[in-house]
Amino acid sequence: MRDTINIDGRNIPFEDGQTIIEAATAAGVYIPHLCHKPGYSPHGSCKLCTVNVNGRNCSACTFPAASGQTVLNNRRDLTEDRQRLTQMLFVEGNHFCPSCEKSGNCQLQAVAYALHMLDNHFPHFYPQREIDASHPEILLERNRCIFCNLCVRASQEKDGKNVFAISGRGINKHLIVNSASGYLKDSDIEIDDQAVHVCPTGAILIKRTGYQIPIGQRIYDHQTISEAALQQECADGE
Amino acid sequence: MANKIRIATTSLAGCFGCHMSFLDLDERLLSLAGQVEFDRSPLTDIEHCGACDIGLIEGGVCNSENVHTLREFRKNCNILVAVGACAINGGLPAMRNHLSLEDCLLEAYRDGIGVENAQIPGDPELPLLLDKVRPIHEIVKIDYFLPGCPPSADVFWTFLTALLEGRDPVLPYELIHYD
Numbered sequence: 001m002r003d004t005i006n007i008d009g010r011n012i013p014f015e016d017g018q019t020i021i022e023a024a025t026a027a028g029v030y031i032p033h034l035c036h037k038p039g040y041s042p043h044g045s046c047k048l049c050t051v052n053v054n055g056r057n058c059s060a061c062t063f064p065a066a067s068g069q070t071v072l073n074n075r076r077d078l079t080e081d082r083q084r085l086t087q088m089l090f091v092e093g094n095h096f097c098p099s100c101e102k103s104g105n106c107q108l109q110a111v112a113y114a115l116h117m118l119d120n121h122f123p124h125f126y127p128q129r130e131i132d133a134s135h136p137e138i139l140l141e142r143n144r145c146i147f148c149n150l151c152v153r154a155s156q157e158k159d160g161k162n163v164f165a166i167s168g169r170g171i172n173k174h175l176i177v178n179s180a181s182g183y184l185k186d187s188d189i190e191i192d193d194q195a196v197h198v199c200p201t202g203a204i205l206i207k208r209t210g211y212q213i214p215i216g217q218r219i220y221d222h223q224t225i226s227e228a229a230l231q232q233e234c235a236d237g238e
Numbered sequence: 239m240a241n242k243i244r245i246a247t248t249s250l251a252g253c254f255g256c257h258m259s260f261l262d263l264d265e266r267l268l269s270l271a272g273q274v275e276f277d278r279s280p281l282t283d284i285e286h287c288g289a290c291d292i293g294l295i296e297g298g299v300c301n302s303e304n305v306h307t308l309r310e311f312r313k314n315c316n317i318l319v320a321v322g323a324c325a326i327n328g329g330l331p332a333m334r335n336h337l338s339l340e341d342c343l344l345e346a347y348r349d350g351i352g353v354e355n356a357q358i359p360g361d362p363e364l365p366l367l368l369d370k371v372r373p374i375h376e377i378v379k380i381d382y383f384l385p386g387c388p389p390s391a392d393v394f395w396t397f398l399t400a401l402l403e404g405r406d407p408v409l410p411y412e413l414i415h416y417d
Contacts, residue, residue, distance in 0.1 A: 096333060097416035098323055098387035104417065113414045119320065119383040120327050123376050126335040215417055224411060 005069040007051075014065035021049055021060040024073070025233050030226035031073055032082055032111055034089075034200050035148035036061035038233050041157060043149045046089070048082050048111060057081075079115060086112050087121040092171065094126060094143035095201075101210025102202030104218025108146060109201075110225035127171050134185035137207055138196055145175050145203040151195045158194035163187050175203070243402060244290040246277040246315060250304040251331040251371055252297025254280070255388045256322040260294075262391035273402055287314045292401065295380075296321045298328040299372045303365035312378040317401070320380045323387040323416060325373060332371040339369050382407065386415045 004011040005020065007029055014023035019042060021031050035046040044062040051060045052072035060073075072078065089095075089108060097103045132140035147166055155163040163184075167176040179186035189195065196204060215221075219228055249257060257280060263270065278287040287293070293315030299305055312318055323329040334342050348356040374380060384393050393413050400407035
């Protein structure tokens with residue numbers, strides 16, 4: 001008999017070395033997340049996957065599954081916490097969905113929809129962020145960066161490069177580019193790199209492709225992120 | 239008809255797109271008109287807001303007049319609603335927030351392409367611009383939020399019919415959009 005953890009009353013098998021979110025995904029249980037992506041090393045920064053494990057809150061994307069764990073996931077108090085965290089992500093950046101090419105395909109927006117987020121609750125910071133439009137094919141729109149580190153990890157772990165890093169602290173934190181000039185055009189990034197395609201928001205975009213699919217016909221316009229993520233991530237895991 | 243629900247509406251730093259979307263209620267407006275009466279609104283041209291049940295605010299706050307109008311609505315409306323992206327996060331007008339107000343004015347009225355007889359408007363009747371455009375929940379307490387650019391007529395309908403029937407308005411997934 002395989003070891004199990006219990007998530008919201010349901011016994012779920014896990015394998016040695018799996019995190020809670022990996023075991024959950026394999027069993028078709030969705031735990032909200034932004035910085036987690038199957039096949040990437042965990043980062044644990046967005047905290048949206050916060051679950052309660054045996055009485056303590058922790059990140060499901062970094063916490064190893066272990067026999068006998070009682071995990072609370074789909075609970076009202078955790079949903080409220082996750083909504084507040086998402087609101088913080090919105091006010092700490094400059095997220096103007098009506099003018100963003102990624103709208104409808106954006107995971108930040110989709111998580112907010114799924115959490116029934118109707119407002120941003122907090123005062124807005126309107127931080128100063130630089131746009132890097134130097135590359136002929138790739139746009140870096142730092143206003144929409146949520147510091148999930150996925151592009152950093154993709155470049156290092158998947159592309160064998162080292163194009164991106166996060167620099168600075170607090171409201172001055174920003175994504176930097178590894179090139180002599182600091183601009184994307186002088187880096188060794190290429191359009192087929194995983195780092196170009198992994199961004200959950202509209203911070204890294206491929207130019208001249210943004211409106212190929214009209215608003216209203218996009219992934220999250222009619223499908224929740226939990227439905228879309230389980231389809232995609234279960235397929236990835238097979 | 240006595241005891242109609244009174245609704246006031248206004249557009250602050252908005253484009254009136256939310257009001258246009260409200261008018262997309264089309265024939266449902268007739269059904270609504272049986273139950274509600276409009277107070278201050280671009281639809282009535284009433285200048286100041288009287289005691290109201292519901293206030294619908296489109297747009298964020300970009301100048302001193304917006305602040306006064308918003309406070310007038312809060313004082314007079316039992317339920318105050320942020321309508322649309324600009325009311326909720328500043329929206330498109332807030333995209334000037336990464337520039338200084340001086341630079342915005344110089345670009346628009348002195349240095350921009352095609353500007354003739356350059357002068358920055360300074361008539362004392364003009365409301366003073368704020369240094370940043372702000373969402374309305376940063377100025378007064380807001381009771382409900384209707385996201386969207388604009389919120390669709392179905393959003394208005396779902397929201398208002400729930401309130402009129404005494405139910406707590408809940409928007410289904412399909413009606414929650416930020417774009």
